[in-house]
Amino acid sequence: MKKNMGWKELWHGDSVPAGTAKEFQTGDWRSERPVFCAENCIHCYFCWIYCPDSAITLDENKKVSGIDYRYCKGCGICDVECPTKKDKRAITMEAERK
Amino acid sequence: MPTLAKTGNEAMAEAMRQINPDVVAAYPITPATEVVMIFSQFVADGLVDTEYVAAESEHSAMSACVGAASAGCRVMTGTSSQGLQLMSEILPIVSALRQPIVLCEVNRALSGPINIHCDHSDTMAVRDFGWIQIFSENAQEAYDSVLQAVLIAEDEKVRLPAMVTTDGFIISHCMEKIETMEDDAAKKYIGEHKVKNSILNLEKPITLGSLDLQDYYFEHKMPVVEAMKQAKDVIVKVGKEFGQKFGREYGLLEEYKLADAEFAVVALGSTCGTTKAVVDELRNNGLKAGLLKVRVFRPFPGEEIAQALSKVKAAVILDRSDTYCNQGGQLYTEIRSAMYEAAKKPLLANYIYGLGGREISLEGIRQIYKQLQECQSSGQVIHFGVRE
């Protein structure tokens, strides 16, 4: 999408085509990041259904495949909702390295 | 063409029936109630295909209109006074979204004190919201202008909402003889509604009504500015074509015996009818009197008015509303501003009259012309016809 469009370039009547926020990445808001461990994942989708940022990625077979760090804000809800056992966590939170 | 006896409200409702809008969302208010009341009977009798939303307030009525117009529908409504005020929050949203909603407005004084009779304070209060505003002198004009408003509003170059107004009770409730179109002719004249974008288009989803910050709000106001500029030509074009088709031509202004006039009255709405009668009388008595009727208030025909008044000695601008800015009424202040660059300027006076439905009689207009002839300097603002 073009930056700083002039008024003659805008869409009719203030409309915007759907889903342009994809171009706005909120990943740099994170102070902590969820780290996904595929081996431990039981594919219950709790992380996916509770993610406020649609940042849990699914593969072509609709299995959980990881975190979309372009959008993940590091809230940690996925970690709280993940039901895996302490020693076999599918999601763990780590400090974001700057 | 059928000739019928109709009140202003009936004439507007009849135009609505022939337009057959997809959605009408409205709320009753005196003196505009009949417009939507009659129309809802058309709905009940299956004479139109319209989905009628009997909203619980004018605010919701206009909000539902926005929803329906966003869904690609031809949408109309009607209201007056306090109702227009309650809608007013939504009115600039309609123009920013470029929705060609047409509103039948019956002019009524704003509270307070509460009053149900005619003045123009209601439409004047919303004059800067990006809506086209067309005033009517009588029921015939109301009927004709409602039909034209659909074409003007939906024109590719315009795509702005429009309100057509009548003077409360004076036009809205007075029976007049009007000529209407045959239904088929009206349908053909109005044509199909052209959809620019629709939130019911599932193939091409969009977001409407986004939050604009400092970086885009200004850019989103400019198309309204541009469309309002374009609207002038479109109104003239539509009015001319209407004349060719149906014999009654319309423009931004109507000059009545103004070409050689020395003294002119400038007015909006039904008072123009009263003034025409006085002009005829004064002409018989040898006075070069004339009238400039302002039909379209938004877009404001400033250059055209300046041109039309360039030859008169003195003109009185009649305002049926006040700005309370100590500079005169809305019509006057805008005309005075439009005259600034004019090479030839007549003396200008402002008469604020008829608030809350106070009658303006033939005698009143005679007095105004008389006082105009005695006018020595520009800039007088007179509240006419009020007791001290």
Added chain:
Amino acid sequence: MPKLKDLVTRRDPLCGGHRACTGCGAPIVVRQVLMSSSEPVVVTSATGCLEVVTTIFPYTAWNVNFLHNAFENSAATCSGIEAACKALKRKGKIKQNINFVAFGGDGGTYDIGFQSLSGAMERGHDMLYVCYNNEAYMNTGVQRSSATPKGAATTTAPAGKVIPGKVQFSKNLTEIMIAHDLPYVAQSAVGFWRDLTAKSEKAFSIHGPKFINVLQPCCLGWGYKPALTAEMGRLAADTCMWPLYEVENGVYKLNYTPKVKKPIGEFLKTQDRFRHLNKPGNGAVVESMQKEVDRRWEALLLRCKHEGGIQK
């Protein structure tokens, strides 16, 4: 009842890149509600957090058709779209069935948009209204609304030296909507995805006006760690501060009974907005809150029993 393995095959109504606070509950509500629809949705929202964070021009996070009009008119606007669809269907211009959903925060629903909501529901439009209820005006900086619970500190009903936060109990909007005799009214919360998706799916299957009131914890306004958003919703249900129930054609059904009904203190102590209630002298406020929670809970149980047709 929707299964997650089916929901993951549906299109996400939102994309990432919106500007909701870290750990915000509102997009969770939106995703769970809208993905429960097997048919296309068209959405309106009141002015408020949801609309602001998802549509900062030219970036919209909505993958589905979305319209924001103003603050108090999400329901009226949605009713206009629904009317438009009806008109266009009659003319054969639209064939597909579409579900219409209006969102509003508690400010836009309980307070300023209350009339618009009541009107649209009374007129019987085929639409679902969802209140994402975070119990205050969060978008403008945590001001009290009529949904704010008693005792909570907000910026317009702050806890001070003489007044311990909001004085009034929250308005029971769900019951008011039930009194509209709608075909479906429900109360749900973030933290119960099964409950919310089942209720949304049921709402979409019913023709006519539907209303769901969803408690949406707000880490900023309530004062808790963002990771705990879903936990907060569950705690609200476990303390019976926010019971989960539904009313279908006038018949009440309780959807969740806590194993052990926790004292409200368990909920209050987790959030900054109630912190001042620990101060000496504020015990009576907590007591009165507990009493009111108990009274409403008992009343609800009674309705669920009696009006559920079990007892005559």
